[in-house]
Amino acid sequence: MYRIDIMTLFPDTVGAVLHESILGRAVKKELLELNCWQIRDYTENKQKQVDDYPYGGGWGCVMMAQPLKSCLEAVCAASGERRRRVIYLSPQGPTFTQETARRLQRDYDQLVLVCGHYEGVDERFIEQCVDEELSLGDFVLTGGEIAAMAVADAVCRLVPGVLADEQCYIGESHWDGLLEYPQYTRPETWEGRSVPEVLLQGDHQKVERWRRREQIARTMRKRPDMFEKLRLTEKEDLKLLEEVRKAQGRAQMTEPVTYRPATEEDLPALLRITAEAQALLKKRGVDQWQDGYPNAAAFRFDMERGESFVVLHGEEIAGFFTLSTREEASYASITDGKWSSDRPYCVLHRAAVAARWRGTGLADRLIACVEERARALGLGCIRTDTHRKNKAMQRLLREHGFRYRGNVAVRVGEGHDNARQAYEKLLKK
Ligand SMILES: C[S@@+](CC[C@H](N)C(=O)[O-])C[C@H]1O[C@@H](n2cnc3c(N)ncnc32)[C@H](O)[C@@H]1O
Numbered sequence: 001m002y003r004i005d006i007m008t009l010f011p012d013t014v015g016a017v018l019h020e021s022i023l024g025r026a027v028k029k030e031l032l033e034l035n036c037w038q039i040r041d042y043t044e045n046k047q048k049q050v051d052d053y054p055y056g057g058g059w060g061c062v063m064m065a066q067p068l069k070s071c072l073e074a075v076c077a078a079s080g081e082r083r084r085r086v087i088y089l090s091p092q093g094p095t096f097t098q099e100t101a102r103r104l105q106r107d108y109d110q111l112v113l114v115c116g117h118y119e120g121v122d123e124r125f126i127e128q129c130v131d132e133e134l135s136l137g138d139f140v141l142t143g144g145e146i147a148a149m150a151v152a153d154a155v156c157r158l159v160p161g162v163l164a165d166e167q168c169y170i171g172e173s174h175w176d177g178l179l180e181y182p183q184y185t186r187p188e189t190w191e192g193r194s195v196p197e198v199l200l201q202g203d204h205q206k207v208e209r210w211r212r213r214e215q216i217a218r219t220m221r222k223r224p225d226m227f228e229k230l231r232l233t234e235k236e237d238l239k240l241l242e243e244v245r246k247a248q249g250r251a252q253m254t255e256p257v258t259y260r261p262a263t264e265e266d267l268p269a270l271l272r273i274t275a276e277a278q279a280l281l282k283k284r285g286v287d288q289w290q291d292g293y294p295n296a297a298a299f300r301f302d303m304e305r306g307e308s309f310v311v312l313h314g315e316e317i318a319g320f321f322t323l324s325t326r327e328e329a330s331y332a333s334i335t336d337g338k339w340s341s342d343r344p345y346c347v348l349h350r351a352a353v354a355a356r357w358r359g360t361g362l363a364d365r366l367i368a369c370v371e372e373r374a375r376a377l378g379l380g381c382i383r384t385d386t387h388r389k390n391k392a393m394q395r396l397l398r399e400h401g402f403r404y405r406g407n408v409a410v411r412v413g414e415g416h417d418n419a420r421q422a423y424e425k426l427l428k429k
Contacts, residue, residue: 002105002159003033003082004152005075006145007068008115009050011036014145018152026162034152035075039063042070051118061118065125068114072129075112082110086131087151089115089144093133096147098174100134101154113151115144177230179219181211193256197364197399213240220244251356255314257365259373262299262308262320269310269317269354270299277352281390288387291413294350302350309373311366313357319366321351323373323382330410331383334422337406341381341426346374348384367400371427380427385410385420397423 008014015036019027026032040048044066051061072086085108094100104111114121114130126133136147157163173180184195198210216237220227232241262270278289302308302322311319324347331339331347348370353363374382385408386393394404402423412418 001030001033001109002156003035003079003110004113004156005035005037005079005110006113006115006148006152007037007039007071007075008145008148009039009117009143010115010145011038014115014149017149022162023153023156026156026159029161031159031161032156034156035078037071037075039067039071042067042074044070054119059119063116063118063121063125065122065128068121068125069129072112072114079110083108084110084112086112086129087114088121088126088130088133089113089136089147089151090120090126090133091135091138091140093135095137096134096151096154098154101151101158104151104155105158111151111155113144113148115148117143177219177226178215179222179226181214182218191256194365194368196361197368201399209236209240212237213243216240217244217247220248247359250358250360251313251318251362253313253360253362253365257311257313257318257362257369259309259311259321259366259369261306262303262310264300264303266310266317266320267296267299270308270320271296273317273320273352273354276355280355280358281387284389284392286387286389287417288390291416293413298350308350309369311353311362311369313362317354318357318362319351319353321366321370322349323347323370323377324349325377325379328383330408331385331422334406334408337404337422339383339405339422339424340403341424343381343426344379345381345383345424346377346379348382351384363396364400367396371400371425374427380429382425382427383422384424385422387417388419388421394421394423397425401425 006014006018015034018024018034018036023032023034027034040050043050043064049064050067051063054060054062076084085104087104134147134151136150141147158169160166163169169175171180184199188195188200196210198206216232219230232238274289274294281288282290299308302324305324305326307324308322309320310317311321326347328347351366351370353366357363370382374380382402384397384402386397398404402425405422405424408420408422409418410420
């Protein structure tokens with residue numbers, strides 16, 4: 001059984017904290033033994049004095065070596081032969097890390113944690129009895145208790161059986177030089193912020209990949225000092241790192257994503273985003289939006305009918321879509337398949353995300369806005385179409401539950417490809 005003995009002037013307080021929750025349960029299950037020792041009980045003077053004035057003068061008092069040594073002897077006598085490590089919690093020690101916690105759990109089965117107070121402890125006790133000093137960080141506490149509790153907690157949760165599974169700590173921040181990925185729980189949308197779509201789809205491989213990329217990205221962003229020391233060697237990690245570096249140049253989603261009807265003032269932003277999308281499609285060899293469509297006239301037509309929407313990240317226009325309740329003539333004749341329902345439907349036309357928001361998850365939010373709007377209209381079916389080479393749009397649609405239904409021919413400028421793949425999503429009631 002892993003054993004921790006804490007030498008302190010406040011054994012009741014420390015004992016009460018450490019016997020709570022997970023560690024308390026582990027003690028009951030006899031996976032751990034946690035003891036707190038009152039240093040004052042080992043004084044050899046009537047007043048039970050544990051400290052005295054410093055030689056050479058100066059402020060405050062210093063804890064005497066004798067009660068500390070006698071207390072330590074009592075701890076050793078009570079615990080017998082063990083792989084024991086005596087640690088003095090001190091602002092002068094190296095900083096305690098997850099790596100230290102792993103070493104202390106792996107290499108020993110007893111820690112004796114000595115808590116100083118006042119101005120610290122007589123140096124001769126440290127020289128004679130202490131195996132190592134550990135600090136909680138570069139600041140000074142009034143006593144070693146908080147530091148001792150932190151060390152005890154971090155080490156004990158690594159003792160087999162204390163947590164439900166070792167997976168609980170493998171993959172956590174600092175285990176392999178990375179921070180943990182972001183975590184979410186219910187509800188799916190909270191104060192306008194939604195859980196990333198990938199976590200809702202049940203594709204474990206995709207979730208794992210997304211989480212690993214988030215680990216790399218947030219270590220890079222939040223802890224450049226850790227990132228500097230990181231040596232990624234796995235092929236998949238290097239690929240993810242490349243993706244993260246590319247994404248760095250892009251915007252970060254930090255504000256709620258909302259949508260509202262587009263107005264004439266939004267037209268310049270709509271046309272700029274359209275031009276960015278046209279350029280991307282051209283670069284990818286997709287003959288879609290290459291005939292000067294959509295143009296200002298098309299957007300104004302949609303606006304007049306209240307069917308054009310801007311998607312906002314905070315105040316910024318990050319994308320747009322048109323959701324029309326008018327029947328789409330070209331959907332009447334579908335080939336190589338059929339629509340799955342004859343419910344009244346709405347049509348998603350003219351959707352795009354600004355270049356600086358690509359790859360940030362904004363497109364997922366855009367689709368969520370489309371669905372919200374369709375629901376608000378009381379329509380349980382959304383239809384749309386895209387070019388067979390527009391793989392990004394096809395992937396986005398599939399990821400959001402749209403299904404390929406067949407092929408349609410749309411109206412396009414002369415000399416352009418008018419064949420489109422038709423997609424449909426039936427919204428849950
Ligand atoms: C006020 S501090 C003494 C600081 C000491 N005079 C110095 O300047 O190095 C009293 C006790 O708090 C504990 N302590 C203070 N800061 C700590 C830290 N950063 N990490 C661990 N223990 C700390 C130590 O046990 C120390 O003996």
